[in-house]
Amino acid sequence: MIWPGMGDPYKRKKTLRFLLITAIIGISVAAASTFVQQAFNMDNPLKVCINDKDTTFKIAATLELWVDGNKADIPANIGFKDGCQRTMYTLSDDGTIYAEWIEEYPFEIGHFLWMWDFPLRDMDQSKSTMYVNGKESPHFINHPLQDGYHYKAVFTSKAYDEAKDKDFLPPEIGE
Numbered sequence: 001m002i003w004p005g006m007g008d009p010y011k012r013k014k015t016l017r018f019l020l021i022t023a024i025i026g027i028s029v030a031a032a033s034t035f036v037q038q039a040f041n042m043d044n045p046l047k048v049c050i051n052d053k054d055t056t057f058k059i060a061a062t063l064e065l066w067v068d069g070n071k072a073d074i075p076a077n078i079g080f081k082d083g084c085q086r087t088m089y090t091l092s093d094d095g096t097i098y099a100e101w102i103e104e105y106p107f108e109i110g111h112f113l114w115m116w117d118f119p120l121r122d123m124d125q126s127k128s129t130m131y132v133n134g135k136e137s138p139h140f141i142n143h144p145l146q147d148g149y150h151y152k153a154v155f156t157s158k159a160y161d162e163a164k165d166k167d168f169l170p171p172e173i174g175e
Contacts, residue, residue, distance in 0.1 A: 045087045046114070049084035053102055055087075055101055057104045060148070061145055062094075062097070063096075065153050067123075074093060079116075088107060097145070108142050109130065109145055110140075112145070122157050122159070123155040130152070132150070141153075
Protein backbone atom coordinates (compact mmCIF):
# COMPACT_ATOMS: atom_id res chain seq x y z
CA MET A 1 0.00 0.00 0.00
CA ILE A 2 1.26 3.42 -0.89
CA TRP A 3 0.39 6.07 1.67
CA PRO A 4 -1.08 9.36 0.39
CA GLY A 5 1.67 11.77 -0.59
CA MET A 6 4.35 9.05 -0.71
CA GLY A 7 4.08 7.77 -4.27
CA ASP A 8 5.63 10.65 -6.16
CA PRO A 9 9.21 11.40 -4.96
CA TYR A 10 8.53 15.16 -5.02
CA LYS A 11 5.36 14.77 -2.91
CA ARG A 12 7.14 12.35 -0.57
CA LYS A 13 9.92 14.86 0.10
CA LYS A 14 7.36 17.62 0.67
CA THR A 15 5.24 15.46 3.03
CA LEU A 16 8.24 14.33 5.09
CA ARG A 17 9.48 17.93 5.37
CA PHE A 18 6.01 19.03 6.57
CA LEU A 19 5.94 16.23 9.20
CA LEU A 20 9.46 17.10 10.40
CA ILE A 21 8.65 20.81 10.74
CA THR A 22 5.42 19.97 12.60
CA ALA A 23 7.30 17.68 15.01
CA ILE A 24 9.97 20.36 15.66
CA ILE A 25 7.30 22.98 16.38
CA GLY A 26 5.41 20.61 18.70
CA ILE A 27 8.52 19.68 20.70
CA SER A 28 9.57 23.34 20.92
CA VAL A 29 6.17 24.42 22.26
CA ALA A 30 6.17 21.62 24.86
CA ALA A 31 9.70 22.50 26.04
CA ALA A 32 8.92 26.23 26.21
CA SER A 33 5.74 25.53 28.17
CA THR A 34 7.67 23.45 30.70
CA PHE A 35 10.28 26.17 31.23
CA VAL A 36 7.64 28.91 31.58
CA GLN A 37 5.71 26.87 34.16
CA GLN A 38 8.88 26.23 36.15
CA ALA A 39 9.74 29.93 36.09
CA PHE A 40 6.29 30.91 37.39
CA ASN A 41 6.33 28.24 40.13
CA MET A 42 9.72 29.18 41.59
CA ASP A 43 8.04 31.23 44.34
CA ASN A 44 4.90 29.13 44.76
CA PRO A 45 5.02 27.82 48.35
CA LEU A 46 2.96 24.77 47.44
CA LYS A 47 5.49 23.53 44.87
CA VAL A 48 8.99 24.40 46.09
CA CYS A 49 11.49 23.00 48.55
CA ILE A 50 12.28 25.09 51.63
CA ASN A 51 15.63 23.47 52.48
CA ASP A 52 17.62 26.55 51.47
CA LYS A 53 15.06 29.22 52.41
CA ASP A 54 14.94 31.35 55.56
CA THR A 55 11.37 30.64 56.69
CA THR A 56 10.10 33.21 59.18
CA PHE A 57 6.38 32.35 58.98
CA LYS A 58 5.77 29.11 60.90
CA ILE A 59 2.55 27.55 62.14
CA ALA A 60 1.52 24.21 63.62
CA ALA A 61 -1.95 22.66 63.86
CA THR A 62 -3.36 19.21 64.56
CA LEU A 63 -5.47 17.11 62.21
CA GLU A 64 -7.68 14.20 63.16
CA LEU A 65 -8.82 12.15 60.17
CA TRP A 66 -11.84 9.86 59.96
CA VAL A 67 -12.69 7.87 56.83
CA ASP A 68 -15.91 5.83 56.66
CA GLY A 69 -16.33 5.96 60.44
CA ASN A 70 -12.80 4.70 61.18
CA LYS A 71 -9.96 6.82 62.49
CA ALA A 72 -7.18 7.00 59.90
CA ASP A 73 -3.51 7.47 60.68
CA ILE A 74 -1.62 10.46 59.37
CA PRO A 75 1.89 9.17 58.67
CA ALA A 76 5.13 10.79 59.72
CA ASN A 77 7.40 12.51 57.19
CA ILE A 78 4.73 13.77 54.81
CA GLY A 79 6.33 16.56 52.80
CA PHE A 80 9.81 15.02 52.69
CA LYS A 81 10.90 13.38 49.45
CA ASP A 82 14.28 12.92 47.77
CA GLY A 83 15.99 15.43 50.07
CA CYS A 84 13.30 18.06 49.51
CA GLN A 85 11.34 19.48 52.43
CA ARG A 86 8.02 20.98 51.31
CA THR A 87 6.33 23.92 53.02
CA MET A 88 3.72 21.68 54.72
CA TYR A 89 4.89 18.55 56.49
CA THR A 90 4.61 16.17 59.43
CA LEU A 91 7.43 14.99 61.66
CA SER A 92 5.58 12.25 63.54
CA ASP A 93 2.35 10.29 63.25
CA ASP A 94 0.56 12.26 65.99
CA GLY A 95 -1.40 14.40 63.48
CA THR A 96 0.60 17.60 63.92
CA ILE A 97 0.94 19.55 60.68
CA TYR A 98 3.67 22.15 60.27
CA ALA A 99 3.68 24.91 57.66
CA GLU A 100 6.56 27.28 56.91
CA TRP A 101 7.24 30.00 54.37
CA ILE A 102 9.39 33.10 53.94
CA GLU A 103 6.36 35.36 54.57
CA GLU A 104 2.79 34.95 55.75
CA TYR A 105 0.85 32.71 53.37
CA PRO A 106 -2.82 31.61 53.45
CA PHE A 107 -2.27 27.87 53.83
CA GLU A 108 -5.42 25.74 53.79
CA ILE A 109 -6.08 22.27 55.17
CA GLY A 110 -6.74 21.14 51.58
CA HIS A 111 -3.18 22.13 50.62
CA PHE A 112 -1.88 19.60 53.12
CA LEU A 113 -4.21 16.88 51.80
CA TRP A 114 -2.97 17.64 48.26
CA MET A 115 0.71 17.45 49.29
CA TRP A 116 -0.02 14.18 51.07
CA ASP A 117 -1.72 12.75 47.95
CA PHE A 118 -4.82 12.00 50.01
CA PRO A 119 -7.40 10.39 47.66
CA LEU A 120 -9.92 13.23 47.87
CA ARG A 121 -11.46 12.26 44.52
CA ASP A 122 -12.52 8.95 46.05
CA MET A 123 -14.48 10.77 48.77
CA ASP A 124 -18.12 11.84 48.59
CA GLN A 125 -17.70 15.52 49.42
CA SER A 126 -21.44 16.03 49.94
CA LYS A 127 -21.29 13.58 52.88
CA SER A 128 -17.92 14.76 54.23
CA THR A 129 -17.33 17.54 56.76
CA MET A 130 -14.53 19.49 58.38
CA TYR A 131 -14.61 20.56 62.01
CA VAL A 132 -12.37 23.35 63.27
CA ASN A 133 -11.96 23.49 67.05
CA GLY A 134 -15.15 21.43 67.39
CA LYS A 135 -17.33 23.57 65.08
CA GLU A 136 -18.31 22.59 61.56
CA SER A 137 -16.51 24.68 58.96
CA PRO A 138 -18.50 26.16 56.06
CA HIS A 139 -15.27 26.19 54.01
CA PHE A 140 -14.67 22.40 54.17
CA ILE A 141 -11.08 21.74 52.95
CA ASN A 142 -10.58 25.39 52.02
CA HIS A 143 -10.54 26.40 55.68
CA PRO A 144 -7.41 28.43 56.48
CA LEU A 145 -4.76 26.62 58.50
CA GLN A 146 -4.22 28.58 61.71
CA ASP A 147 -1.61 28.17 64.40
CA GLY A 148 -2.73 26.03 67.33
CA TYR A 149 -6.10 25.03 65.84
CA HIS A 150 -7.47 21.48 65.86
CA TYR A 151 -9.00 20.16 62.64
CA LYS A 152 -11.17 17.07 62.37
CA ALA A 153 -11.85 15.82 58.86
CA VAL A 154 -14.69 13.32 58.50
CA PHE A 155 -14.75 11.79 55.03
CA THR A 156 -17.14 9.27 53.50
CA SER A 157 -15.79 7.42 50.49
CA LYS A 158 -17.88 7.06 47.35
CA ALA A 159 -17.64 3.27 47.64
CA TYR A 160 -18.82 3.20 51.28
CA ASP A 161 -21.99 1.17 51.94
CA GLU A 162 -23.88 2.83 54.78
CA ALA A 163 -26.39 -0.05 54.93
CA LYS A 164 -23.85 -2.26 56.69
CA ASP A 165 -23.90 0.14 59.64
CA LYS A 166 -27.63 -0.45 60.18
CA ASP A 167 -29.30 -3.64 61.32
CA PHE A 168 -32.65 -4.05 59.60
CA LEU A 169 -33.47 -7.32 61.37
CA PRO A 170 -35.95 -7.28 64.26
CA PRO A 171 -34.50 -7.92 67.71
CA GLU A 172 -34.27 -11.56 68.65
CA ILE A 173 -36.72 -12.83 71.24
CA GLY A 174 -35.20 -13.18 74.67
CA GLU A 175 -32.73 -10.33 74.34
